[in-house]
Amino acid sequence: MTDHDISFEVKFVHRLRQTDDVSQGDFSVLEDVLLGEQSTPPKVLFCLDSNLEDGEFANQLITRLQTSERLRLVREPMIIPGGESCKNSEHTLRDLLAAINSHDLDRRSYIVVAGGGAVLDAVGFAAAIAHRGIRLIRLPSTTLAQADSGVGVKNAINYFDKKNWIGTFAVPWAVFNDTAILRTLPDRDFRSGLTEAVKVALLKDAAFFDFLRKSASKLRRRAADVSKEAIARSCQLHLDHITAGGDPFEALEARPLDFGHWSAHRMEPMTNYALRHGEAVGIGVALDTLYSARKFGFPQPLAHAVCQTLVDLGTPLWCDQLNSPDNVLQGLEEFRQHLGGRLTVTMLKNPGEAINVHEIDIEVMKSCIGELHDIAERENA
Amino acid sequence: MTDHDISFEVKFVHRLRQTDDVSQGDFSVLEDVLLGEQSTPPKVLFCLDSNLEDGEFANQLITRLQTSERLRLVREPMIIPGGESCKNSEHTLRDLLAAINSHDLDRRSYIVVAGGGAVLDAVGFAAAIAHRGIRLIRLPSTTLAQADSGVGVKNAINYFDKKNWIGTFAVPWAVFNDTAILRTLPDRDFRSGLTEAVKVALLKDAAFFDFLRKSASKLRRRAADVSKEAIARSCQLHLDHITAGGDPFEALEARPLDFGHWSAHRMEPMTNYALRHGEAVGIGVALDTLYSARKFGFPQPLAHAVCQTLVDLGTPLWCDQLNSPDNVLQGLEEFRQHLGGRLTVTMLKNPGEAINVHEIDIEVMKSCIGELHDIAERENA
Numbered sequence A, B: 001m002t003d004h005d006i007s008f009e010v011k012f013v014h015r016l017r018q019t020d021d022v023s024q025g026d027f028s029v030l031e032d033v034l035l036g037e038q039s040t041p042p043k044v045l046f047c048l049d050s051n052l053e054d055g056e057f058a059n060q061l062i063t064r065l066q067t068s069e070r071l072r073l074v075r076e077p078m079i080i081p082g083g084e085s086c087k088n089s090e091h092t093l094r095d096l097l098a099a100i101n102s103h104d105l106d107r108r109s110y111i112v113v114a115g116g117g118a119v120l121d122a123v124g125f126a127a128a129i130a131h132r133g134i135r136l137i138r139l140p141s142t143t144l145a146q147a148d149s150g151v152g153v154k155n156a157i158n159y160f161d162k163k164n165w166i167g168t169f170a171v172p173w174a175v176f177n178d179t180a181i182l183r184t185l186p187d188r189d190f191r192s193g194l195t196e197a198v199k200v201a202l203l204k205d206a207a208f209f210d211f212l213r214k215s216a217s218k219l220r221r222r223a224a225d226v227s228k229e230a231i232a233r234s235c236q237l238h239l240d241h242i243t244a245g246g247d248p249f250e251a252l253e254a255r256p257l258d259f260g261h262w263s264a265h266r267m268e269p270m271t272n273y274a275l276r277h278g279e280a281v282g283i284g285v286a287l288d289t290l291y292s293a294r295k296f297g298f299p300q301p302l303a304h305a306v307c308q309t310l311v312d313l314g315t316p317l318w319c320d321q322l323n324s325p326d327n328v329l330q331g332l333e334e335f336r337q338h339l340g341g342r343l344t345v346t347m348l349k350n351p352g353e354a355i356n357v358h359e360i361d362i363e364v365m366k367s368c369i370g371e372l373h374d375i376a377e378r379e380n381a
Helices: A027-035 A056-067 A090-102 A117-129 A143-147 A180-184 A187-193 A195-204 A206-220 A224-244 A261-270 A277-296 A300-313 A325-329 A331-339 A362-380 B027-035 B056-067 B090-102 B117-129 B143-147 B180-184 B187-193 B195-204 B206-220 B224-244 B261-270 B277-295 B300-313 B325-329 B331-339 B362-380
Strands: A002-019 A043-049 A078-080 A110-115 A135-140 A154-159 A162-169 A174-178 A345-350 A353-357 B002-019 B043-049 B078-080 B110-115 B135-140 B154-159 B162-169 B174-178 B345-350 B353-357
Touching (some): A002 A224, A002 B224, A027 A110, A027 A135, A043 A056, A078 A090, A090 A117, A090 B162, A117 A154, A117 B162, A143 A187, A143 A224, A162 A261, A162 B090, A162 B117, A187 A277, A195 A224, A195 A300, A206 A224, A261 A277, A261 A331, A277 A300, A277 A353, A277 A362, A300 A362, B002 B027, B027 B110, B027 B174, B043 B090, B043 B117, B090 B117, B117 B135, B143 B195, B174 B180, B195 B206, B195 B345, B261 B277, B261 B325, B325 B362
Parallel strands (some): A002 A174, A043 A078, A043 A110, A135 A174, B043 B110, B135 B174
Antiparallel strands (some): A345 A353, B154 B162
């Protein structure tokens, strides 16, 4: 018998572009990325979130794609139903695979997808498994996706009524964080996506949390300068985690970017996704920050500042499902199961200083739910 | 607009175990790998190629898995239809995903699969996409899979009637190349799998080709010592390519391990898979070696030695589909398409010295098909 363990490394390149308007003046940046090392115009399949359909941004971008001589658009845009429904539908996956096949896309072709996180996830999964990987270019259309998941290396669809049950880790060819694409976003979505920025600031960058705290009211009003900076810094922290954090494909037991997410992932389906992911994350972050204050010395005044920041941002601190705490607390076991092994939840000692814990004191957590209820009531009063 | 290209590396570990009999004396080696870093017995789903069902090896292994206190077998073995049919069936994929879900396997659980290359591929794909990756332990049951694909990082199912159209790159948790499991293999399969050893020897290791040439008749008779050495060296060359070759996930344009495969991949479906993959590879290797002798200075006597080695091994040099050379030559375009970009085919200058070429002289290739026909006729006379 011979033993033979070989450690090896696989090289990847992550390309991030921050553009003002890729549907107009910055279109050539997209063309440059698409042409890349290739000597002939590459094939491109364009997928569009139905929420962007017939908007000015989408129409301009489509015209540019159709008339560009530096790429070959293989068909009219594929419209993908926006929101979680596209991830619940095998139909969408089949349509995408059929289009990739019928237009003979190969591993040097591109799928360009403009949309929210759910559409990026579903299209990304199809791109990842066809020919073991068609090149994927994401144009996230929400603050949530630009600040967080859009720059990440995951894709997924839902299966067995479970969120993200099927998926892969796959590094996108490029991500365009474009300012113009966000203009179409409703206020509610614009604001709620920024809770992921609050999350990553609390995990990794105290100065950034301070910036968000002071800018929250401006962010609520969508002020251009602070919005751009908040997204760019959040995105960069996420990207640093992936490219320099040592575990982008989550082989280890911790999921350090998922602070506040055990309850968020549970509350979303409980509300039948009426609660936005970003809103659920905001509530989950507030709850785990209060818990961190009780158990791990996170400064109490700062815990209240976190809640106040979310209020100033215009995102909720409460949803009625928290009136059934035992039900919400089942999220801990679901959270453990997805990654496997023992429970590992990220908590805070200080802003920018996270720790992993393997046990949650249920009574204290319930008490924190009560505390959050009181804070939310006070805010509404 | 900001440009931001970040190169980064992802760490993987590949575990190879060469065992005499993992169903008996070496079972603890499997237990050790399964327990790994975990403090409690991990969940294990066992999948078995139907070709091994009710055999002595399989029954012994199942008994050991069922009675081991160091792991938790979640259910009776899942029997997967052997051969290409399991890759053509969405039913098999669904069954596998349903079992993973109903037994709550997670990313710290294992799927152990014993079988031929097709079963390893289908089970591997299910394991790769469930929860973005359940740990996979392969026990290849054919010389082909032990010498070649079983140690690789690909998985796939067929889709749109196209071989391996859907799949991912995923590093298996461990691969067990076991001697006992091969005893059940019919002679035809035992021999034909060794064509992949001939292939990798010609690509990378002239001394190994010399060994195979001299041992071919013994290999045909399944002599234990040379068989074990041939498989181990072939496997090692494949593993070196993956772990040290710099492009395990095939981001570049060449597929250097696919020497002889453009025609092999075409002939297999033309025979409706009556021709074994290893047999098709043997014919394809012979053909491209003859072409290499005509075009790239590969020594003519050695080209005939390659043909003689395959004859001595007991694998065919010819299949009737080659009587339609234009049809077989369509394999070049299909080969180009899967990877995309320009055509890149690996050819030989000398044993152990490969080159990539981007053009095939069709008339010369047809003439080589004729030459191969004559050699095969002579051998049969």
